[in-house]
Amino acid sequence: MEAEKILEFFFPNHCPICDRALLPGERICKACAKIPRKVKPPFCEKCGKHVKEAGSSFCFDCRRIPRTFDRGYSLYEYASVHDSVFAYKTLGRPEYGRYYGRKMAEAYASFIRQTNADAIIPIPLHKDRLRTRGYNQAAILAKEISDYTKVPLLENFLIRPNRTSNQKKLGRGQRQNNMKKAFHIAKNDVKLRTVIIVDDIYTTGSTIGAAAAVLRSVGVEHIYFLTLATGRGYL
Ligand SMILES: [Zn+2]
Ligand SMILES: [Zn+2]
Numbered sequence: 001m002e003a004e005k006i007l008e009f010f011f012p013n014h015c016p017i018c019d020r021a022l023l024p025g026e027r028i029c030k031a032c033a034k035i036p037r038k039v040k041p042p043f044c045e046k047c048g049k050h051v052k053e054a055g056s057s058f059c060f061d062c063r064r065i066p067r068t069f070d071r072g073y074s075l076y077e078y079a080s081v082h083d084s085v086f087a088y089k090t091l092g093r094p095e096y097g098r099y100y101g102r103k104m105a106e107a108y109a110s111f112i113r114q115t116n117a118d119a120i121i122p123i124p125l126h127k128d129r130l131r132t133r134g135y136n137q138a139a140i141l142a143k144e145i146s147d148y149t150k151v152p153l154l155e156n157f158l159i160r161p162n163r164t165s166n167q168k169k170l171g172r173g174q175r176q177n178n179m180k181k182a183f184h185i186a187k188n189d190v191k192l193r194t195v196i197i198v199d200d201i202y203t204t205g206s207t208i209g210a211a212a213a214v215l216r217s218v219g220v221e222h223i224y225f226l227t228l229a230t231g232r233g234y235l
Pocket of ligand 1: 015016017018019020028029032
């Protein structure tokens with residue numbers, strides 16, 4: 001711990017919200033800690049989004065779209081952490097992920113325990129993107145969750161052999177097509193019954209859905225997911 005503090009003195013962590021250099025041991029500014037807004041219940045029983053319509057167990061998207069995952073949750077409303085998530089991915093701030101991963105682990109510790117998961121699997125990046133970015137933002141979140149809950153982290157099981165075009169500008173059908181062949185299983189020598197997929201953002205569910213479909217195809221029975229933030233779906 002002391003060595004870590006000395007290191008942080010010379011190489012300070014930065015606040016995930018305002019990017020200010022923090023004091024050793026700090027992970028976020030006091031004022032900034034109040035900025036990320038948690039998704040409020042009631043939660044969609046599939047994707048964990050806030051359900052607005054009274055009396056419904058599922059959000060608009062999950063009522064229409066068959067899901068390949070069992071269920072999942074997102075911790076924050078994307079709008080409240082949008083700039084921070086963008087900086088996390090583009091400015092080279094892996095410490096943001098360590099802070100957020102810990103928050104996810106604390107928030108979902110009992111859910112994770114209940115799932116009895118064999119492994120935590122981060123959504124992989126294509127190797128070119130990994131090289132330019134230097135780290136996989138989902139893998140840092142997943143590692144923190146794994147360290148906290150002791151559920152083994154399984155990296156490089158799911159891989160992304162092809163570059164997929166940016167999902168943002170695509171409609172629903174195009175997104176699903178774009179993602180269809182996005183993931184492969186690298187080595188199928190581990191028998192997994194239950195897994196938790198981890199990613200940074202959940203929007204329409206097409207990324208998590210495509211990963212879940214590939215995992216199902218190799219016999220994984222129960223597939224859950226956790227993401228840091230959830231944005232608007234097709235609505
Ligand atoms: Zn701050
Ligand atoms: Zn839903």
